[in-house]
Amino acid sequence: MPTILGIYLFNSREISLNACFAQLFFIHSLQCFESAVLLLMAFDRFIAICNPLRYASIITLPRIPKMGLVFLLRGVVIVFPLPLFLKRFQYCCTNVLSHSYCLFQDVMKMACSDISVNSIYGLLAKLLIMGLDSLLILLSYIMILKTVLHVASSKECLRALNTCISHLCAVLLFYIPEIGLSVIHRFGKGSSPLLQVFLGYFSLLVPPLINPIVYSLKSKHLCARIIKVFIK
Incomplete structure (x- = not known):
């Protein structure tokens, strides 16, 4: 966000390689953690609906931060080699990024060296x-x-599925543009640059902005408070 604001507000178009490497590390690490949060929420819904009698014994308060810490470390360990790989390269091409922030796939294309190993590692990650x-x-x-x-009552069936709608919308908002951007950068050589920029901004900015709205729509209490604020 500081880089994007610097470009649009102050016309600042230069960023050092070390700052770029640090930025892509935090961007990809946080995206990995966001993916883990969506997975943990799906696990929470699965236990609540499929095994409700054991929910309190499985999803305990001490276990929740431990699961979060494990997934946070997973993202850091997998993403940490990415900036180290990029740091070894020589950059002799035009140092112009497709986005206003640093992505691994985007920075990797500016290198003059063989990037096949790094491309494979990034795809595997x-x-x-x-x-x-x-x-x-x-x-x-x-x-x-x-x-x-298998629930006998259709009303109960709809009620159970209704609890998953917000999470499902958040999953689609996060994974579709993120996976699409990764595929375009690696395999879509003839794709429109405008499409890459659009997916890049969408995957970075839209899910954090839309997710609170998506979840608040399912809460009557939050909806009432939001309507009250706008009416005033």
Whole structure:
């Protein structure tokens, strides 16, 4: 965000390589942690619907921060080699980024050296984190759907599925542009630069801005407070 504001407010178009490496580390690490949060929320919904009697014994207060710490360390360990790989390169091409912030795929294209190993590692890291997380979220929803379909009352079935709508919207908002941007950078050589810029801004800015709105729409208390603020 400081880099984006610097470009648009102060016309500052230069950033040092070390600052760029630090920025991409934090951007990708936080994206990995956001993916982990969505996975943990899917696990929470799965236990609450499929095994409600054991929910209190499985999702305990001491266990929640431990799970968060494990996923945070997972993201840091996997993302930490990315800036180290980029630091070894010589950059002799035009140092112009496609986005107003630093992404691993974008910075890697500016290197003069062979980037095949780094490209493979970046793709494996993306598959290991977001690919695996999205697959586990999909499996959890399949199990949830299988469970609610066995509920005798259609009203109860809809009530159970209604609790997952906000989370499902947040999952789609996060994974679709993020995976699409990664695929375009690696395989879409003939794709429009405008599409890359749009997906880049969408994946970075839209989910954090829209998620509070998505979740507040399902809360009557929050909706009432928001309407009250605008009416005043």
